[in-house]
Amino acid sequence: MQLLNLDSKVINFMSIRRYSGILSILLVIAALGSFATKGLNWGLDFTGGSLIEVSFEKSADLRKIRSVMDEIGFGDATVQNFGSSKEVLIRLAPQKKSVDEANGEKITSAMIGDVIMEALQEMDSTATKRRIEFVGPSVGDELRDQGGLAMLTALICILIYVALRFEWRFALGSVSALAHDVLITLGLFSVLGIEFDLTVLAAILAVIGYSLNDTIVVSDRIRENFRKLREGSPEEIINISLTQTLNRTMITSITTALVLIALLVVGGELIKGFATALLFGVVIGTYSSIYVASSIALSLGISKEDLMPTVIEKEGEDQDQLMP
Amino acid sequence: MVVMILLIGALYSAPNLYGEDPAIQVSGLRGAQVSEVILDDVLKKLDAAEIPYKKSELADDRILVRLTNEEDQLKAKEAIGDSLGDEYIVALNLAPATPEWLQAFGASPLKLGLDLRGGVHFLMEVDMNEAMNKSYTQMVQDFRADLREEKLRYRGIKREIKLDAVRVEMRNEEDLDEARRFLAKRYPDLVVSDDYNTDEFDVLIRMSEQKIKETRQYAVDQNITIIRNRVNELGVAEPLVQRQGQDRIVVQLPGVQDTARAKEILGATATLEFKMVYQDGDIGAAMRGRVPPKAKLYESAPRGPVLLEKRVRLTGDHIVDAQSSFDEYGMPQVTINLDTKGGNKMSAMTKDNVGNPMAVVFIEYKPTEQKDENGVAKLKKIEDVIQIATIQSRLGRRFSITGIDTSAEAHNLALMLRAGALIAPIQIVEERTVGPSLGQENINAGMTAVLLGFGLVLVFMLFYYKKFGLVANAALAANLVLIIGVMSMIPGATLTLPGIAGIVLTVGMAVDANVLIFERIREELRDKRSPQQAIHHGYDSAFSTIADANITTFIAAVILFAIGTGPVKGFAITLAIGIATSMFTAIVGTRAIVNAVWGGKKIDKLSI
Numbered sequence: 042m043q044l045l046n047l048d049s050k051v052i053n054f055m056s057i058r059r060y061s062g063i064l065s066i067l068l069v070i071a072a073l074g075s076f077a078t079k080g081l082n083w084g085l086d087f088t089g090g091s092l093i094e095v096s097f098e099k100s101a102d103l104r105k106i107r108s109v110m111d112e113i114g115f116g117d118a119t120v121q122n123f124g125s126s127k128e129v130l131i132r133l134a135p136q137k138k139s140v141d142e143a144n145g146e147k148i149t150s151a152m153i154g155d156v157i158m159e160a161l162q163e164m165d166s167t168a169t170k171r172r173i174e175f176v177g178p179s180v181g182d183e184l185r186d187q188g189g190l191a192m193l194t195a196l197i198c199i200l201i202y203v204a205l206r207f208e209w210r211f212a213l214g215s216v217s218a219l220a221h222d223v224l225i226t227l228g229l230f231s232v233l234g235i236e237f238d239l240t241v242l243a244a245i246l247a248v249i250g251y252s253l254n255d256t257i258v259v260s261d262r263i264r265e266n267f268r269k270l271r272e273g274s275p276e277e278i279i280n281i282s283l284t285q286t287l288n289r290t291m292i293t294s295i296t297t298a299l300v301l302i303a304l305l306v307v308g309g310e311l312i313k314g315f316a317t318a319l320l321f322g323v324v325i326g327t328y329s330s331i332y333v334a335s336s337i338a339l340s341l342g343i344s345k346e347d348l349m350p351t352v353i354e355k356e357g358e359d360q361d362q363l364m365p
Numbered sequence: 366m367v368v369m370i371l372l373i374g375a376l377y378s379a380p381n382l383y384g385e386d387p388a389i390q391v392s393g394l395r396g397a398q399v400s401e402v403i404l405d406d407v408l409k410k411l412d413a414a415e416i417p418y419k420k421s422e423l424a425d426d427r428i429l430v431r432l433t434n435e436e437d438q439l440k441a442k443e444a445i446g447d448s449l450g451d452e453y454i455v456a457l458n459l460a461p462a463t464p465e466w467l468q469a470f471g472a473s474p475l476k477l478g479l480d481l482r483g484g485v486h487f488l489m490e491v492d493m494n495e496a497m498n499k500s501y502t503q504m505v506q507d508f509r510a511d512l513r514e515e516k517l518r519y520r521g522i523k524r525e526i527k528l529d530a531v532r533v534e535m536r537n538e539e540d541l542d543e544a545r546r547f548l549a550k551r552y553p554d555l556v557v558s559d560d561y562n563t564d565e566f567d568v569l570i571r572m573s574e575q576k577i578k579e580t581r582q583y584a585v586d587q588n589i590t591i592i593r594n595r596v597n598e599l600g601v602a603e604p605l606v607q608r609q610g611q612d613r614i615v616v617q618l619p620g621v622q623d624t625a626r627a628k629e630i631l632g633a634t635a636t637l638e639f640k641m642v643y644q645d646g647d648i649g650a651a652m653r654g655r656v657p658p659k660a661k662l663y664e665s666a667p668r669g670p671v672l673l674e675k676r677v678r679l680t681g682d683h684i685v686d687a688q689s690s691f692d693e694y695g696m697p698q699v700t701i702n703l704d705t706k707g708g709n710k711m712s713a714m715t716k717d718n719v720g721n722p723m724a725v726v727f728i729e730y731k732p733t734e735q736k737d738e739n740g741v742a743k744l745k746k747i748e749d750v751i752q753i754a755t756i757q758s759r760l761g762r763r764f765s766i767t768g769i770d771t772s773a774e775a776h777n778l779a780l781m782l783r784a785g786a787l788i789a790p791i792q793i794v795e796e797r798t799v800g801p802s803l804g805q806e807n808i809n810a811g812m813t814a815v816l817l818g819f820g821l822v823l824v825f826m827l828f829y830y831k832k833f834g835l836v837a838n839a840a841l842a843a844n845l846v847l848i849i850g851v852m853s854m855i856p857g858a859t860l861t862l863p864g865i866a867g868i869v870l871t872v873g874m875a876v877d878a879n880v881l882i883f884e885r886i887r888e889e890l891r892d893k894r895s896p897q898q899a900i901h902h903g904y905d906s907a908f909s910t911i912a913d914a915n916i917t918t919f920i921a922a923v924i925l926f927a928i929g930t931g932p933v934k935g936f937a938i939t940l941a942i943g944i945a946t947s948m949f950t951a952i953v954g955t956r957a958i959v960n961a962v963w964g965g966k967k968i969d970k971l972s973i
Contacts (some may be wrong), residue, residue, distance in 0.1 A: 173624065199921070202920060254915075289884045300821065300870065303818035308811065308813075309810035
């Protein structure tokens with residue numbers, strides 16, 4: 042069984058590269074526009090603050106919980122269901138100063154979770170603590186800086202590796218493809234308002250890894266064909282290469298998407314953001330490895346001469362393979 | 366070789382199949398050691414309470430008794446805890462039920478992260494400003510004392526906060542020169558600046574880079590020591606206390622649910638007091654309740670009960686540093702540095718007491734089970750005499766305690782002295798608590814996702830590549846076993862929820878290598894090559910592509926691991942391991958199977 046019958050035709054991918062380029066630019070602009078207007082829904086990891094997840098035996102009465110929160114002086118908390126109606130998630134922005142008014146005692150930010158938990162247990166004895174998280178504001182800023190730094194370092198290291206291994210035009214093409222994927226995935230998170238936390242950041246970095254994987258496979262084949270095929274314009278050779286790798290690109294995307302769907306459906310609430318980011322990233326990554334990376338390399342004027350190996354013996358090897 | 370590696374992988378991942386036994390763990394506190402005698406005692410207590418146990422062992426300074434169920438665990442803790450007293454900590458633990466023949470290979474099950482087994486994670490930050498402040502204050506005090514001793518009259522010594530320095534003002538140029546020379550010689554780790562002002566006769570003195578680094582290091586180390594001691598008292602089975610970055614400390618307490626209490630204990634204060642031994646008292650009489658009015662009876666002391674003067678001669682906050690070392694006869698000793706004020710007090714205390722014994726009392730406030738009306742645990746003051754030493758001569762700011770039996774004891778004493786010393790304050794900057802039910806749910810959800818994802822990929826590959834799909838599936842299964850095996854082998858690796866996500870992702874991506882190879886083989890077949898040649902060329906030409914693709918992903922994983930924290934690290938580690946193992950199984954592993962099945966035969970058609 043095969044997805045495509047490749048013997049007869051070469052798909053002319055590059056013929057529509059103008060349109061795909063416009064589409065990519067539009068998507069990136071849309072993503073950037075969304076950052077500017079809506080921004081990202083930064084999770085607790087980056088903003089700092091407190092988060093308490095509580096479960097009850099019966100459906101939770103959100104209104105009652107809100108009034109309890111009001112009573113103990115945390116009226117600004119957001120209270121919402123999480124996963125099911127029995128589970129409740131309470132979020133608090135970082136508190137400047139917090140004083141337990143009933144006792145006149147000072148509560149440090151780190152104690153907020155315990156105080157709230159106690160109040161909830163008083164309200165309903167079936168309340169059980171599922172998770173408490175507290176992130177100090179300074180830690181949040183650091184995590185955000187670290188995350189950005191990680192992303193930049195990854196991109197630069199990959200740029201260097203690909204430039205050394207292939208050619209600078211490919212390197213620029215694949216890193217643009219990566220930046221394209223990351224921006225558009227972030228844009229999706231911004232548009233949909235999905236919370237962006239540390240695990241999502243990890244997912245975005247995994248998207249970089251995945252999309253790169255795809256791009257490398259395609260570039261590898263383009264390089265090989267430039268050396269092997271004596272005839273054809275760069276555009277034709279790229280088309281041939283993309284057609285040859287299309288099967289593989291699709292199958293790997295399908296298997297990866299399969300496991301990600303499994304993760305999204307049964308992996309639980311905490312992993313949802315992660316799975317969403319990756320799933321979307323895989324789709325975008327597949328598209329970008331075909332259109333963004335290759336067409337940038339093409340636009341930059343990649344040619345046969347650029348990819349010819351300098352070592353003569355290798356040339357001989359290639360020819361050997363041509364003549365079985 | 367393939368078979369060997371797979372066997373090793375299977376061997377090391379095998380312990381994960383056996384689960385864990387509920388167990389009771391007993392360990393000593395403050396130098397108290399568990400011994401065979403204690404073990405016998407514990408077992409007798411269990412017999413008396415009619416609690417069955419599976420196995421008991423004494424290793425790594427702890428007793429581990431495996432029980433049959435969790436109900437017995439709680440009962441056993443009560444039964445043992447009541448009788449052993451304060452010197453031993455009884456903790457609930459889960460002991461891996463790995464069979465002995467597997468243990469003999471050093472195999473142990475995967476460690477689960479806090480998000481999977483439940484527990485508390487704290488990130489604490491040492492207040493470096495305060496630590497530096499204290500150092501500067503100390504410098505000012507020391508300079509005053511030193512210059513006075515040298516009979517160099519100064520006009521003023523004060524801290525310059527904005528300049529990060531101490532300004533020493535003298536009365537004339539001659540004195541200034543003298544003071545500069547003296548201070549530079551006396552304190553090699555300080556920098557006496559050259560840009561002094563001759564009109565004002567003053568000079569700025571700063572800490573050297575090295576000294577600043579040491580001060581910071583010391584502040585963190587000291588806090589780590591104290592937190593370790595406290596955590597031991599919490600009776601947590603496998604706590605983690607670790608430095609993170611410049612001035613942070615990570616504390617992980619698996620299984621702890623009462624976070625409020627954990628915070629109290631971590632924040633509890635310890636102090637030290639130096640007292641003279643009360644000379645005229647009669648211990649026997651005191652034990653019967655007739656304690657002299659000026660004395661206090663301490664029952665917990667190294668050589669039996671002792672009477673000490675009530676008067677506190679010196680408190681621990683004057684201790685700047687305490688180090689264990691060896692004296693000129695090679696005997697263990699503890700050298701103590703006091704601040705100036707402490708030095709003066711010590712000097713006054715010891716002047717008239719040469720030949721008399723002096724005691725060091727360690728005081729700690731520990732939360733008890735009782736709670737006051739506000740629900741806050743009451744604190745119990747616990748006083749222990751940790752050392753009694755005879756004063757040999759008049760002591761000053763720096764002195765040593767000798768006559769300690771072992772170097773371990775000296776080390777312990779130095780730790781306790783430092784723990785009672787003034788420390789840089791610390792605060793919690795991050796907390797993550799995961800309840801036990803959520804932990805279990807996370808495990809279940811993660812496992813389901815792995816299995817479901819795995820199943821889907823297996824079916825797809827079989828459907829798409831027929832017999833070769835079967836080969837790829839075998840490689841995928843082997844890959845899963847290897848990942849778990851490698852994770853179990855690496856001592857520091859823990860499995861977290863993002864880690865499981867990493868495994869799931871690896872399962873999806875691991876087939877990529879096989880897809881690349883198989884597509885190549887198909888291509889070669891289309892080019893009308895013989896099946897054998899197609900297989901050969903397929904593997905060869907796909908290799909460099911696979912290597913490039915995996916190396917770049919590996920770079921991303923390594924960067925994630927290096928820069929990321931917590932969940933990101935957990936994900937990165939499984940991703941990196943997964944890439945390495947999948948390269949192996951997908952290329953070497955499948956090649957071996959393919960060769961075994963199709964190798965050396967004449968075939969007309971491949972099932973691919």
